[in-house]
Amino acid sequence: MNQQSTSLIQLSHISKTFPLAAGSFQALKDIDLEISKGQLVAITGKSGSGKSTLLNIMSGIDKPTAGNVLINGIRVDKLTESELAAWRGKNIGVVFQFFQLLPTLTILENVMLPMDFCNSYPRKERRDRALALLSLVDIKDQASKLPSALSGGQQQRAAIARALANDPPVLIADEPTGNLDSHTGAAIMELFAGLVKAGKTVIIVTHEKDFAGYFGSTVSLLDGAIVH
């Protein structure tokens, strides 16, 4: 455990090498990074610089070739696949550029899904909790609709509510405003800023310099290394 430190996420000497037919490719090179609780962190860098690879390692979707991943006192890189699935479900909420709501489920059912999957709240509480989360992101009135009936901004709000379903300490978002107009994107950034104020740690991959004012810190990647 790491209870002395205020760091929620500690990456030490992280490298990631992908095997290729023509040899191998090093996508991350000796990354050291500490993120404290309650920060809004932006990860920036050109296409191919390693942003998604870094997010995947932080969320346990991918394992590093070398180095340690410590999140909330847990060595994530040491977990087995089944331990990882359970850990991820409760500790990391993921928000995607294209929302990835299940199209045949209502918004309410989409938000309840992670609770059903992780059995994290008693069954009879899940509906009320999902409604409270939809209220938090300001779309409670859309609960009974299918995702296709919502605007892009509303769908992203629903995706954020779903990411919060199991009350994870960390939210990870890969270009969450990339598919939204600038006004709607700013509203989503306001929502993230409010979550950070409430104690969540939010890590965002973004190309959008307009939102720099929201970020507590920015990690800039170039060719798999941190340059800033």
Ligand SMILES: Nc1ncnc2c1ncn2[C@@H]1O[C@H](COP(=O)(O)OP(=O)(O)OP(=O)(O)O)[C@@H](O)[C@H]1O
């Ligand atoms: N599974 C893989 N196998 C081989 N190479 C990979 C794999 N995943 C990523 N890479 C390579 O690693 C590098 C970093 O990829 P990554 O997707 O992390 O970049 P990125 O900064 O997120 O790019 P973008 O902004 O375009 O999404 C790229 O050169 C990519 O081709």
